[in-house]
Amino acid sequence: MTSTGGTRVSRRKLFGLAGAGVALAGAGAAAGIGIDKATSGNAEASTNTVDFHGEHQAGIVTPAQANLHFAALDVTTKDREKLRALLKTWTDAARRMTAGQEVVANGAVGSGAYAPPGDTGEALDLPPSNLTLTIGFGPSLFDDRFGLAGKRPPQLIDLPLFPKDKLDPARSGGDLCIQACADDPQVAVHAVRNLVRLGFGVTEVRWSQLGFGRSSSTSREQQTPRNLFGFKDGTNNIKAEEPDVLRDQVWAEPGDGQAWMAGGSYLVARRIRMHIETWDRETLDGQEKIIGRTKGTGAPLGQTAEFDELDLDVGGEGGEKLIPEDAHVRLASHQALNGIRILRRGYNFVDGSDGVGHLEAGLFFLAFNRDTRKQYVPMQQALSSKDAMMEYVQHTGSAHFAIPPGVTRESSWADALFS
Secondary structure (H helix, E strand, O other), X not given: OEEEOXXXXXXXXXXXXXXXXXXXXXXXXXXXXXXHHHHOOOHHHHHOOOOOOOOOOOOOOOOOOOEEEEEEEEEXXXXXXXXXXXXXXXXXXXXXXHOOOOOOOOOOOOOOOOOOOOOOOOOOOOOOOOOEEEEXXXXXXXXXXXXXXXXXXXXXXXXXXXXXXXXXXXXXXOOEEEEEEEOOHHHHHHHHHHHHHHOEOOEEEEEEEEEEEEOOOOOOOOOOOEOOOOOEOOOOOOOOOOHHHHHHHOOOOHHHOOHHHOOOEEEEEEEEEEOHHHHOOOOHHHHHHHHOEOOOOOOEOOOOOOOOOOOOOOEOHHHOEOOOOOOHHHHHOOOOOOOOOOEEOOEEEEEEEOOOOOEEEEEEEEEEEOOOOOOHHHHHHHHHHHOHHHHOEEEEEXXXXXXXXXXXXXXXXXXXXXX
């Protein structure tokens, strides 16, 4: 038995509470591990590290890794100082884990036989695997609990309910988010598990999502991946090699409304269920017209290569447009949205079955933009009301987070929020 503040609590109950949001992997993690092992490519790349420090947080324009573990958390304390202290503790732990170190030195086995280990240990002997940890603050954090209402950025809106949304409250919202991306799924799971563990008594997991097989590229050096519909996804995504576009479309500026967010961004997270069994019965011609690209090369309809310029007016026989008015690429294009662009960083997921013989599978959509009100919202309004692909997908989870700027070796995730 363990004594806490004079109250005797069983170790099993204590560990059970701590583990409520920690055992997040389940069967999906095993599936993700198997897929990653089969497609990991150059093993040498898995020994690399991504610098935790910088003007912007890592995990945004960082070349997208193969695996994701995302968690949204609620803050359970009303003590402002406890939240501030936790964010500092998380920063120190993230520094160490992204460098391939344990949460604390010799934490897995060196804490003594009769004390809980300082690190859960499942990443022992594994390389850093390009781990990135990115933190965000949800709209609900800026209420009266911590005196932060005056620091809420105007861009951090409560996302509206879009046409055809079927949102599950248990998969939506959150005071905080942690995004862990890595080449090895176990490294990503370990990182989130240990941050959740450090937050025991201050935070608890609201929902989480595992992702495998990135569904976008954030660097020109990366090959465009395919989503679970079998199409190349994110061909026209903003790339790390486009600093001017990133400045205009992704990074917050001091004059945007809250100076503390300068160098940060705004993250939209949407869990999108894909009705893949229905999609699989659609003809190839039908699939290509719904998407607006060829399935093989990824070329826009009417063009020959993936990166050929999208021509929305190209005509076919009879004068009809080759890219239909309700095609996904047309409605999502910056040409149709007055120059609006977002940086996508989504992942495929398969979370078992739905109990009626269908796979619970889809896209965990992650997108970063400078102003969600002016970028993501009008884009999604157009897609949700006009996109032919909406017949085959359903948005079941939704969340929005302010992603603060990066940190120095001396600062922490708490500094910008509580300065």
